[in-house]
Amino acid sequence: MRVSIIGSGYVGTTLAACLAEFGHEVVNVDIDESIISQIEAGDAPIHEPGLDELIAEHGGNRLRATTDYERVLETDVTFLALPTPSDEDGHINTGIIEAGARTLGETLAETDETHLVVTKSTVVPGTTEDVLAPIVADASGKTLGEDLLIGMNPEFLREGSAVSDLQDPDKLVFGVNEGEAASLLHELYAPLQEENDSEIPVVETGIREAEMIKYANNAFLASKISLVNELGNICKEFGVDAYEVADAIGLDDRIGERFLRSGVGWGGSCFPKDTAAIITAAQEVGYDPQLLEAAVGVNEKQPERLLSLLDDRTDVDGTQIAVLGLSFKPGTDDIRHSRAIPVIEGLLERGATVVAYDPVAAENMQERFPDIEYADSASDALSDADGAVVVTDWDEFAALDDEVEAMKNPIVVDGRRVITRREGIEYDGLTW
Numbered sequence: 001m002r003v004s005i006i007g008s009g010y011v012g013t014t015l016a017a018c019l020a021e022f023g024h025e026v027v028n029v030d031i032d033e034s035i036i037s038q039i040e041a042g043d044a045p046i047h048e049p050g051l052d053e054l055i056a057e058h059g060g061n062r063l064r065a066t067t068d069y070e071r072v073l074e075t076d077v078t079f080l081a082l083p084t085p086s087d088e089d090g091h092i093n094t095g096i097i098e099a100g101a102r103t104l105g106e107t108l109a110e111t112d113e114t115h116l117v118v119t120k121s122t123v124v125p126g127t128t129e130d131v132l133a134p135i136v137a138d139a140s141g142k143t144l145g146e147d148l149l150i151g152m153n154p155e156f157l158r159e160g161s162a163v164s165d166l167q168d169p170d171k172l173v174f175g176v177n178e179g180e181a182a183s184l185l186h187e188l189y190a191p192l193q194e195e196n197d198s199e200i201p202v203v204e205t206g207i208r209e210a211e212m213i214k215y216a217n218n219a220f221l222a223s224k225i226s227l228v229n230e231l232g233n234i235c236k237e238f239g240v241d242a243y244e245v246a247d248a249i250g251l252d253d254r255i256g257e258r259f260l261r262s263g264v265g266w267g268g269s270c271f272p273k274d275t276a277a278i279i280t281a282a283q284e285v286g287y288d289p290q291l292l293e294a295a296v297g298v299n300e301k302q303p304e305r306l307l308s309l310l311d312d313r314t315d316v317d318g319t320q321i322a323v324l325g326l327s328f329k330p331g332t333d334d335i336r337h338s339r340a341i342p343v344i345e346g347l348l349e350r351g352a353t354v355v356a357y358d359p360v361a362a363e364n365m366q367e368r369f370p371d372i373e374y375a376d377s378a379s380d381a382l383s384d385a386d387g388a389v390v391v392t393d394w395d396e397f398a399a400l401d402d403e404v405e406a407m408k409n410p411i412v413v414d415g416r417r418v419i420t421r422r423e424g425i426e427y428d429g430l431t432w
């Protein structure tokens with residue numbers, strides 16, 4: 001099939017590379033020239049395991065990239081994979097995706113062919129049908145349900161494993177109004193089904209339902225972590241090992257063993273934004289989502305709880321504290337809503353000198369905190385430190401051993417239960 005994808009960020013680029021790998025002819029459209037030239041040259045514009053290989057193979061061939069919306073006219077299906085960021089008050093801001101939809105519509109005005117437009121971005125229920133579809137229809141002069149078909153196909157990939165998540169998903173969700181739109185989506189994903197012996201469940205549903213499934217998925221996972229964090233906080237008060245408790249409850253199929261790692265909480269580009277968006281959207285239609293508000297509340301308190309454990313052991317004012325891990329999770333240089341941000345803020349407010357280390361995210365954090373020190377290794381960060389806090393569960397932190405001996409005062413407060421060395425250090429963890 002011939003497919004175009006508007007927006008070539010984490011989702012758009014990964015989707016494009018995977019669709020090209022399935023054998024489709026794909027065009028990535030983005031306003032960022034540097035992204036376009038990298039893909040055209042066969043280079044991945046983002047760091048994701050497996051993406052380099054796919055783009056090296058297909059970039060400039062079956063996978064093309066351009067800033068020119070006109071190239072959409074060579075395709076039959078267009079995905080909108082544009083950002084849907086939060087406003088200050090938590091609402092999603094649909095400005096960018098609306099602008100993309102308008103330009104797409106104006107471009108589609110030049111063809112009489114039927115076109116399927118699919119929302120890939122995460123949007124609150126009603127956005128595709130009430131906001132985006134009318135924009136595309138008005139700008140293109142096309143008629144919905146006739147020569148303009150719409151769909152919603154939410155994405156569940158995680159950063160750090162985007163390619164493998166996309167190539168081996170737990171489910172596919174097709175939000176559609178017409179059989180023809182459903183058929184096109186089935187055809188698009190047919191090679192993926194073939195590779196997986198047709199075992200990937202397909203949920204064919206309404207467009208609003210598809211939009212809500214995405215929020216429900218993220219809200220459930222974020223709340224699951226907050227619940228396990230709350231239980232972990234209770235475990236801590238009782239002197240109980242929260243990880244043993246989590247391992248045991250995870251054996252119950254109804255709970256499941258994944259996403260039960262307690263610690264300093266969830267960050268990233270999606271859980272914070274999506275929980276805020278669905279909370280504000282619910283409030284707007286007259287429902288007060290108390291449980292989701294509590295999940296956010298628990299998450300916001302974890303960094304301060306981590307710091308209070310350090311306060312229990314030392315007065316950090318005027319001391320040097322190592323912060324190990326800056327990205328919101330291991331395997332990525334993304335620092336958006338990383339728990340390291342409130343942790344560093346808290347340390348600076350207390351008058352500490354912060355020496356931070358992350359294998360890949362230091363450069364990004366430098367933009368947020370230009371005045372703290374950045375070490376080249378965990379070992380350098382720990383050297384002469386009066387204490388350390390661990391924020392991200394990078395594997396290399398688990399391997400730390402003699403490095404702690406170079407600390408002036410070997411207090412280690414672990415926000416992810418990743419440090420294995422105990423000997424000769426004053427070790428404490430957030431939820432155990």
Ligand SMILES: NC(=O)C1=CN([C@@H]2O[C@H](COP(=O)(O)OP(=O)(O)OC[C@H]3O[C@@H](n4cnc5c(N)ncnc54)[C@H](O)[C@@H]3O)[C@@H](O)[C@H]2O)C=CC1
Pocket residue numbers: 006007008009010011012029030031032035081082083084096099100120121122123155156157158159269270
């Ligand atoms: N990042 C993730 O792990 C996931 C993100 N999502 C959702 O997917 C959507 C996209 O997210 P990301 O890929 O992370 O965003 P991103 O910020 O990584 O990429 C968006 C891209 O759109 C481009 N762009 C902006 N305006 C444009 C325009 N008018 N025309 C063409 N290109 C334009 C930007 O230059 C950028 O390259 C969001 O709704 C997000 O919530 C869903 C699942 C996973």
Ligand SMILES: O=C(O)[C@H]1O[C@H](OP(=O)(O)OP(=O)(O)OC[C@H]2O[C@@H](n3ccc(=O)[nH]c3=O)[C@H](O)[C@@H]2O)[C@H](O)[C@@H](O)[C@@H]1O
Pocket residue numbers: 122155156157158159160218221225258259260261262263264265266267268269270271328329330
């Ligand atoms: O909508 C999205 O963008 C994506 O959001 C999350 O993916 P992502 O944010 O990339 O990363 P996760 O692996 O879910 O981790 C999110 C946060 O939760 C934390 N976490 C995760 C698991 C856990 O057990 N404990 C825990 O604290 C991580 O450290 C991280 O800060 C979802 O897992 C994806 O399914 C979804 O597509």
